[in-house]
Amino acid sequence: KTVFVLNGPNLNLLGTREPAVYGAQTLANVEQLCQAACARHGFALRFHQSNHEGALVDWIHEAGRLHAQGALAGVVLNAGAYTHTSIALLDAVKGTGVTLVELHISNVHARESFRHHSYLSGVARAVMCGFGVGGYGLAIDGLAQWQAAA
Ligand code: DQA
Numbered sequence: 001k002t003v004f005v006l007n008g009p010n011l012n013l014l015g016t017r018e019p020a021v022y023g024a025q026t027l028a029n030v031e032q033l034c035q036a037a038c039a040r041h042g043f044a045l046r047f048h049q050s051n052h053e054g055a056l057v058d059w060i061h062e063a064g065r066l067h068a069q070g071a072l073a074g075v076v077l078n079a080g081a082y083t084h085t086s087i088a089l090l091d092a093v094k095g096t097g098v099t100l101v102e103l104h105i106s107n108v109h110a111r112e113s114f115r116h117h118s119y120l121s122g123v124a125r126a127v128m129c130g131f132g133v134g135g136y137g138l139a140i141d142g143l144a145q146w147q148a149a150a
Pocket of ligand 1: 009010011080106108115
């Protein structure tokens with residue numbers, strides 16, 4: 001099965017962006033980490049980043065087509081700031097029925113109050129936050145556990 005790992009705005013800046021919050025690893029490092037996690041579980045990986053909300057919606061729709069064929073393990077989505085603003089991403093998840101893991105590198109609940117609300121948490125099967133970029137690997141491990149239990 002395929003895992004989609006989708007990254008939203010400003011995550012292309014990982015490594016140089018607020019390293020005290022997000023760490024020193026780059027997005028390329030994160031992709032390698034996801035590749036290794038997927039390889040462990042026999043998943044194919046689709047890894048993407050965009051600063052544009054609609055591009056993320058389109059990838060969720062693509063994941064939804066695999067979901068409809070029974071070929072999707074799930075979507076790990078770090079929507080960045082769109083987490084806190086985007087009804088379009090919420091509707092894309094609802095409309096496709098994909099299994100969603102919402103992910104944040106930082107512990108958003110220990111930060112500014114505007115980061116405490118997520119439009120996505122209510123449609124996510126799990127929410128991962130605060131494990132740094134290691135959370136991406138943990139999220140993929142979690143998708144594998146669900147597959148094994150299904
Ligand atoms: C983030 C947290 C968001 O609040 C922020 O806007 C981001 C990154 C995280 O990974 O911790 O861009 O999703």
